Amino acid sequence: MFHSELISLDNEVFRCYIGWSALLVLKMFAMSLLTGLMRFITLTFANPEDLMSPKLKVKFDDPNVERVRRAHRNDLENILPFFAIGLLYTLTNPSAFLAINLFRAVGISRIVHTLVYAVVVVPQPTRALSFFVALIATAYMAVQVIAAAAF
Amino acid sequence: MFHSELISLDNEVFRCYIGWSALLVLKMFAMSLLTGLMRFITLTFANPEDLMSPKLKVKFDDPNVERVRRAHRNDLENILPFFAIGLLYTLTNPSAFLAINLFRAVGISRIVHTLVYAVVVVPQPTRALSFFVALIATAYMAVQVIAAAAF
């Protein structure tokens, strides 16, 4: 079998992968917009050319802006590797049940991570748990891809 | 039809996607080199082992270095998701005219974004416009991928 046959909308694992990936791209873009919103609310601009009034100065330490930026960076560190590994894992022809639930686990836990980090701050360990669910699910896929490559 | 047949140099949408993606990878690497250049010009090094003279100290707040680093981070936030979603969008078999022009819009606007942010600073809203053109084009692709996954 050519493994590229798995790249098809007839493959429910592939459909699930592309759906969650695209949803997570939109979620990540929402972080850019939220950062921009926070910059305007707190008048915290990082570039002289962004200052809307000659009375303002560049500012880098607003805690609300920096919180959203930390959540966004955490997305870069965790969601972007998922885009690559989710596709490769799909190409290893995994069990549909397992694969679909892993993709759901990554998607839902990363949305929860954003909500409790950057929207409504919730006491720990909520954020840590949502972080580790996505990390462990993605790392499991990576291990399966390594096994497929090696044997 | 197997959707993987769309992954072919005979498919002009795929060719356009891989061309712009590879060009944007080179553009992103240019940011690394520009950061390094700025560090040497301003003698701003972040690690003790990078200091070229015992008279220097680590420094984190040079505005020229930080400007290039902000532009580079903006690339990570916007171009890297495009690499994933552009491929998935190509696999949904979109209209060639629309897809090719969306890829061009992303590619050109991200190059403009870099030029007006990190090379020759231009008053707003030039940077904001180039940012939003790429964001909206990529978000549109993500929505189309979600639609393909759902129906």
Next chain:
Amino acid sequence: MFHSELISLDNEVFRCYIGWSALLVLKMFAMSLLTGLMRFITLTFANPEDLMSPKLKVKFDDPNVERVRRAHRNDLENILPFFAIGLLYTLTNPSAFLAINLFRAVGISRIVHTLVYAVVVVPQPTRALSFFVALIATAYMAVQVIAAAAF
């Protein structure tokens, strides 16, 4: 030939690409865990809700934490583009010998980069050399992809 036939575990270039990609995903996740470990060792937490004792305050400037974070960001800037371009390069049907050795060069040099940056600090130019080996190998792949798209 459909280029998608290259996406197969029977293609040794593809196998090599997916193996190194998955390994580098695990390596990147190790940076998250190392950052967390450093935060606990040095009691450096960036969010009020992460503070483990009312005596602690948020802190952003611990050099050990920041060193790991700089190494991690360098991964985002270099490894994530490789995930995209390595796949596209595989699809251009390159010489197996060259492609496999380029993937090895990227994988090994990025692991060396992490070791000498964030684990055991080694005098320059070790880190610079490991950085440039991966950058040049990935940039070469990008140029080959552009050539395949253009001709």
